[in-house]
Amino acid sequence: MKLKLFFTLLLTAMALNLNAQADAEEVLFTVDDDPVYVSEFLRVYNKNLDLVQDESQKDVDEYLALFTNYKLKLKEAKTLELHEKPSYLRELNTYKKQLAKNFIYDNKVTDALVEEAYDRISYEVKANHILIKIPENANPQDTLVAFNAIGKLRDRALSEGFETVRKEVHNGTSVFGEELGYFTGFRMVYKFENAAFNTEIDDISQPFRTRFGYHIVKVLDKRKSRGERTVAHIMVGIKPNDTLSENPESRIRDIYKKLNQGEDFEALAKQFSEDKNSAAKGGLLAAFSSGQLSSPEFEDVAFNLNEVGDVSEPFKTKYGWHIVKLHAKKLTPPFDEMKSELEAKVKRDERSKLIDDALYAKLKAKYHIDDGQPALDYFTSIITDDYFKNTWKLPSDFKGDSPLVNIGNQQFTFKDFGDYLEKTQRGTNPKSTIKTIVSEKLDAFINTRLVLYQENHLEEENEEFAHIVNEYRDGLLLFDLMESTIWNTANSDSLETQNYYNANREKYVFPKRVDAIVASSTNQRVLKKVAKLLKRNMDLEVIKNLVNNNGEVHVVFTSGIMDANHQALPDDFEFSKGISKIYKHNQAYIVAKVNAVLPKQLKTFEEAKGLIISDYQTYKEENWVNDLKAKYKVVVNQNALDKVRNQIKN
Structure with a gap:
């Protein structure tokens, strides 16, 4: 999904609850008789106050002018019926579903997993493992065989030595005995990570299963993670049309000689480093942790510098030649600094299943759904072996009108679940029993409907969620309007941009x-x-x-x-x-x-094209907004505006 709200400060951050001195439901102004309330203006003004760079926009009247233009554009978008476009409705629905997850999931479960993840990334584990590979959907008999086999290998490893057994049994097809080296949190599937981090050094874990099969793991070492480094660098880029006489390697080695002659690193970086973002700062880069940069060679050199002030020899990456100086080093950043990043990772990881399970339990309690499956026997009785062939149909005497489950004010019937069974039969595990299949699908059906019901009613139940959705709804609509009215036309209207350039060529x-x-x-x-x-x-x-x-x-x-x-x-x-x-x-x-x-020389149209298009878009938008002001009548409630001014001043 594209996030299309970057172009306006009116549509960022979350809404604030305000104890407005002015009547929150009082109308501040109207656009062709459509009311805009004091409460909305105050909420948007206050939440964006710290984000505004232009001090003039903190003035109530200046901000009101911006806000009025914003509402004029929304009015035009709705007049053009852009809010009924299927693409607009699809993207809005996708965003609502994503946003809803932040409001409906149990934060206690997520927080516990985030704290655990932080503990894991603070360390690195060195381990080897043995895997008996079996399919994730293996039948009970094959599963038992694999379980017994890994148990026997563990017994042998305890008596003969893990490494001896690992090397002997590895065949690269059904049994794998591998050296894994050091790894930290999120580098392995969650169940494997759990086993590795919960096993003591020199111990062998109990057998455990992942989606790959059954494992045992031998933990060889645990150490603190490499943490974070702050370095400065001097870079000479690799450019095919370099105007310098010497090649990049020759140039960096000349600079390195000057360092060894006692010249100052930061001064040399300012003079010669071709990384324009850091040169003015003496080559200083933002702090980074292992795996954060796109250059492993650069990271390895940086982490191998031991003492603050140490300088590397010249080395090459895909970006050019570098010399690196260590400015600071520290261990894993504090938890508070990493919490948001870790939370996002947890929600993408296998850990998310634990979060989902907690959500389902919470919604079942909220809507009084018990874990019993009274319809299980009936549906088991009507499923045939055709289900495994993806050819099964509901029988002619199917009891479709029978009630299945009630969620809030919505009643689901046997027909709803029967249709779900028909649609989801493809890919059914042929080794599962019919009763197991129906039970799992019934759980999945109810869980999915619970979440969907909660999402669909969240705007009614949660004011904060409703505000954010409404802002995104308007922002998305405004983006579509600007794209079709200003941006695309300014890019494609070559004659008009050329005319604009001709009239303003002294600017370029x-x-x-x-x-x-x-x-x-x-x-x-x-x-x-x-x-x-x-x-x-x-x-x-x-x-x-x-x-x-x-x-x-x-x-x-x-x-x-x-x-x-x-x-x-x-x-x-x-x-x-x-x-x-x-x-x-x-x-x-x-x-x-x-x-x-x-x-000083005038630029040609081609040389200044990007800037010309940008300036022309601004010019065209200003004229367009003036047309909207003429098209839609704006009436300001002066009394309400005076109250707003007084409140903001106080």
Whole structure:
């Protein structure tokens, strides 16, 4: 499902309950006689107050103008009947079902599983296992054979040694004896994780079953997780059209030599790192934990640095060449920092079955549904072997009108469950008994109907849920309107965007730039020598060989077309042709040979196309909103607005 609410601050976060001094049901304004209440305005204003970056939008009147435009757009969307589109209704229903899960599940069960998960990810277990592989739907006889076989292997492992037995019995088809290495929470199926974490070091677990078959596990070691690292790096990217004379590896090794010569890591990162997001911060990256980055090579180097301040040798990843410096290290983040992330994982994991079971039990108690299955015998009696062939039909004398179960104000009959049996017979396990099949399907039918009934009535029972759904409903509608009215048309209307560009071309310019070679060094005396050599138009490679010798790098060169914001140039750099003066920059010195000064220049349509389309969309939307104001009459209740102003000021 696409979350389409990013474009407006009116549609984020959860609703707040307000003790409004103004009458909550008082009308604040109308749009063509459709009322907008004080309560809605106050709720949206207050919940978004901390998110608003533009201080002017915190002003009640400024915010009212935004909110009025928002309501005008919704009015237009409903006039165009966008709220009746099947795609809109499908996406809204999907969102409601997802959101409902946050309101109907038992938080106590979820919280306990989240706490357990945190304990698990705080450690890593090293283990080996033996698996007797059997299908998840194996018949009772095969299951018993596998269970007895794993029990015998455990007895042998206790007497002969686990490793001896593991290596002997492994055949890679029906029996697996594997070394698993270290793993932490969420890396194995939940039942296996439980067995591993609940078994002491050097012990062998009791036999247990997962969907793969029967296992025993030998725990070899347990250790604290590797935790979290904060590092800085200098990166030289791998670019096929690099304008620098040397290749990336040569450049990073030159920088590494400067580090070994005692130059400052952060200063070198500011001068030469091509990771633009971190260079200005001396190469500093956000803290990360094991498995969080998309580069295992980078992680391994970072986690192998032991002491704060340690610096790695140059190494290569898919992004380029790096040097890494360790800034901080800590163990697993505190529970509160990880709770939300762990909760999301728990709900995607096998643990979710425990959460589901708790929900079913809660809803059965709420709607007075007992665990008995009085209809079981009847349905067992009408199922035939055709069910395993996916050809079974309800018999002609089927008692479809008989009551099956009552949930709230909805009565389900034998016919409802009979239809469910017909629709779900495909893929039935041929090794199961008919009674088992009917019992499992009856449970599934009732559980599904309980959840669906609760979801369908949640807006009536929970005000907070109702507010969030309503905001998403409006936001989704507004997105569809903007997409069809502004965004898509602005992208496709090439003539109009071209006309807009022609009328506003002075907005789209390249700034003044230089085509230059910039030499950087911490040694001002060496730079004076470089300046003289550059003035003589000496070949760059010759200059480098003269100033960087005996395995030492004193000067690093950068060349290309640069504007005033380029990291190699100081803020007060003079844009004039020839050899520049020596500037102090980023704890070093630079001198530049400016081959040409490129004046400020208009961008072509193609060069500025993205920005032109964005500006044209803004221009078109402003005109469109003015048309909506003319189309729909807005009347503000001044008395209610005065009360709102007073309340917000207080």
